[in-house]
Amino acid sequence: MSEEKLYAVKNDEGKYLLMDSTPCWDDKAGTAIKRSARALGWAKIYGGHVVTLIEEPEKVVLTKEQAEIVEEAHDNKIPACHIANKSDDEELLMNAYVNGYTVAKEKRYLVELDGLVTTDNAQQYLTKKNGKWFACRRMPGMHQDFTDEELNKAPEWAQQLDREEVTDDAD
Incomplete structure (x- = not known):
């Protein structure tokens, strides 16, 4: 058992040992333990067996x-053959398949139309509606954020304009 893992003590009924103020068995919660020796000691004292807790992979x-x-x-x-036939990045896609x-x-x-403003000085942006x-000007509900x-x-004239990447925190 590695020190990088977390352990818990579980009984045959599927309940976990909860080491709060008074040790008890609980089916919803248990105490996670870093040291396997301590987990083994608790299992010996209170019954049950040591289980390894596994973190969900990213x-x-x-x-x-x-x-x-x-x-x-x-x-x-x-599946592995399908992924291998369709992509050069097999390891990444197999990881995605499994995890x-x-x-x-x-x-x-967002495409700012440089030098183009309204009479009240509002900056103008490339916009598309109904083809x-x-x-x-920047307006909610208008199609002004574009993909490549x-x-x-x-x-063609619009393709030549500078593009500014829109982040989630942008208006």
């Missing part, structure tokens, strides 16, 4: 495309 962050490969692998008879994953948020960009591209893919489909 989920892997994947792109949308990588996530699709992992999802397809779940429906495949030989779970989250999909990275796609970067979004039309135009200038508009969206900007690559914008008119």
Whole structure:
């Protein structure tokens, strides 16, 4: 048993030893112990056996495309072969398959129209609505944060403009 692990004492009824002011058995909580020797001692005194507590592994962050490969692998008879055939990053995707994953948020960009302001000095930004591209001050509900893919489909003049990455804390 390694010192990096955590241990608990569990009885045959599935309850854990809770070492509070008065030791007792509880089915909802127990005391985690860093030293295996102490856990063994408590198990000897109070009954039960030592169990190792395992921390949940961190989920892997994947792109949308990588996530699709992992999802397809779940429906495949030989998931490892599916992943190996579809990606060069087998280790990452197998880790995601086993431990779970989250999909990275796609970067979004705000395009300031340099030098273009309203009569009350409000900065204008590239905006799209109903398939039309135009200038508009920053307004909630307006489509003004764009992905790379969206900007690559914008008119050529708009593709030449500087992009500022939008963070979650931006308005």
